[in-house]
Amino acid sequence: MAKTYKSIALFSALLMGTGAALAGGPVDDKLVIDGEMEIQTRVAAPEGHPFDEIISGWHYRTEETRALEADSFQNPGMLYVERGEEIWNTVDGDAGKSCASCHEDAGEFLKGLGASYPKWNADAGKPFNIELQINQCREKNMQAKPYKFDAADQKALTTYIKHQSIGMPVEVDLTQGDMQAWWDKGKELYYTRTGQLNLACASCHEDYNGKYIRADHLSQGNVNGFPTYRLKQSEMVSLHNRFRGCIRDTRAEFPAAFSDDLMALEVYVTWRGSGLGVETPAVRQ
């Protein structure tokens, strides 16, 4: 009974659309970090894209939340960037190495890297995101245990790595390996309705973007700010955690982190945000 009631509430919230009090849509504003670095948060979409313009989730947040991200001092996500840098330089595992032992010039090595992931990994025969690449280096090169999904150090190190590409345009290379096939699969999943509420990613982030679902202002669901600092959790939230949360909200079973389904979604959804500047660590509600 409670379930039915909630689902009706959700739908009526969705269908309410843009009433006067809840006038929605992306705000007209510019993201300039510390008054110095402008981040591309609106770009023209490539051919074959469902939107004319690709817009970062930053434009859908409140003024206070947007201001937090624009000040690298106030942005709590920067604490995790600092922690990630410590991890990068800390020896771990039986080989007695740190990330820095092999990748000496972090500035040079990491610049732009985070903007180009997920990336085809020929040995594994599947796309890798930063988290998987970190785990591979830990196991193979450091003889250290791979991180469990969403371990604090995994989130901090991923945040640090992605942050080294801040402002650089997101670009996935679909010509490598079977990336195109993973993109196709991701697209199919994006438009597949799931759960008791029978909603697809596209229902919320395409059909209803700019409208309100309960108190949340629906964005295009772009990934250029991940891991993001979420005020609700007072924590960094990884991309696969966000995916799982969104799927759970349709009242469906959700796939495991880094499963083929979620990796395919990551390839496709990252492509949907092509050209947006990396915002990591973005601040969201």
Place this chain on the structure above:
Amino acid sequence: MATPKPRVKVPKKASKGEVITIKTLISHPMESGQRKDKKSGELIPRQIINKFTCEFNGQMVFSCDMDPAVSANPYMEFNAKVTESGTFKFTWVDDDGSVYETENKIAVE
């Protein structure tokens, strides 16, 4: 809980009588004492930063008490008028008795 880390932003230089802006932030979960552990159902004990102070050359410039409604990683921004060179000392006091401190020098010309 990871060890709280204070961060402070103070200009390195200022002219005599200038009003400067000081920004501070400390990483801290600010556990309110009102949340329940999802598994055990028990209340999670309160642990917050309950006091913050800023001194300049030993004199109090700014201080405040904090309560459990303050969100994680408390951020504090305030202004100070500087008339001489010296050292700002920032102090955060934790419920568990820990004290976190950091200092910043400023040159006044």
